[in-house]
Amino acid sequence: MTVTYAILGAGQRGTIYGRWIAAHPDRARVVAIADPDPVARERLAAECGVPAGAVFASWQELLGAGTDADSTIIATQDRDHVAPAFAALAAGHHVLLEKPMALTAEDCRAIARAATASDRLFAVCHVLRYTRYTRLVRRLISEGAIGEPVSMQHLEPVGWFHFAHSFVRGNWRNEATSSPFLLAKCTHDLDWMAHVMGTTVARVASFGSLRHFTAANAPEGATDRCTTCPHQQTCPYSAVDIYLTRPVGRPGGWPGEVLASTPEGVPDAVRTGPYGRCVYACDNDAVDHQVVAIEFADGTTGTLTVTAFTPLEDRQTRIFGTRGQLEGDGATVRVFDFATRAWTEYPVDGPEGGTGDGHGGGDGGLLSDWTAAVAANDATVVGADVEATLAAHLAVFAAEESRHSCRVVGVNGVTS
Secondary structure (H helix, E strand, O other), rough: OEEEEEEEOOOOHHHHHHHHHHOOOOOEEEEEEEEOHHHHHHHHHHOOOOHHEEEEEOOOHHOOOOOOEEEEOOOOHHHHHHHHHHHHHOOOOEEEEEEOOOOOOHHHHHHHHHHHOOOOEEEEEEHHHHHHHHHHHHHHHHHOOOOEEEEEEEEEEOOHHHHHHHHHHOOOOOOOOOOOOOHHHHHHHHHHHHHOOOOOOOEEEEEEOOOOHHHHHOOOOOOEEHHHHOOOOOOOHHHHHHHOOOOOOOOOOHHHHOOOOHHHHHHHHEEEEEEEEOOOOOOOOOOOOEEEEEEEEOOOEEEEEEEEOOOOOEEEEEEEEEEEEEEEEOEEEEEEEOOOOEEEEEEOOOOOOOOOOOOOOOOHHHHHHHHHHHHOOHHOOOOOHHHHHOOOOOOOHHHHHHHHHHOOEOOOOOOO
């Protein structure tokens, strides 16, 4: 069976999924695309071979046209997830929803109820679950390599330029127009931590703030735009350096592709667009560092640290057990055995190790499993049920409540 897809949103995430589908024509095919940006939707349509009559300016037009697709991928902006999720389920499509599900606990619960009540498959794009690295970690724990897991220490190193790009200058810079930083960036992580520990989050306490990217920390003489700033050659957050002089990321890809549809357009975007603004003169309020202390439902514990002030690296994790300790960095897992007093290293085989392949291979792993699940109409193939997804989101909302109230907050993971 060739699974057919409608993609709502032709931005970065929708494009990544569309490219995977286009690269696997024996398994899947994109039959319709919707996005308000004509350049983005036409570019993705060309890559996926979607005819002009199946390319729409809005998800309402696409679903209203009675598009016949097995599955809809919802990759719209964070604030525009709820209505298309309901509409796609009502249209009889299986739904793969980009995280976060929604921006409030109430809306997340409503989506979960609708998905549970439907006879359609539903999953959120918790891509970290779908890497060979994650499967290796879970296998070692299930085999007793460290005895019973007791606690976890997990670091999300966002990366200095990634944070400046997405959370100071970019779409996720301001909570009023996007979502809280933890919801936008670390719903993945709280889901992954619970997934690996084999439980759910019960209680959290969280602390964090916007410490550095404020007007008070601008160097003397700084201007509002990097192209005219005397510090452009020495500032680590200089847009001139990040996008032009020593461009970061993938050549011709992220993050430059966010600024302009072609590499030739990037210099003008730095001169005149939002990504050329001084990081100390933006309308940002996203916290730049946050910690979450976690008590899981089975009494085990964990900590999540997320920070802007790192190189761009993969997540780093330590899991402490009754018979040993496991350390992982996305590419390699090391286990120390208390009985033998020896370390054993387990490399992650194949292209999914490391950060260079779409969340360590999780983007492709998710689409592969989801496509197989839809083809078989079997939710167990994708391995992420609605309850677990909802619980991860509710843990994020509890952590944000804790950060604002300075108290420990319990997590309610039920859908009603």
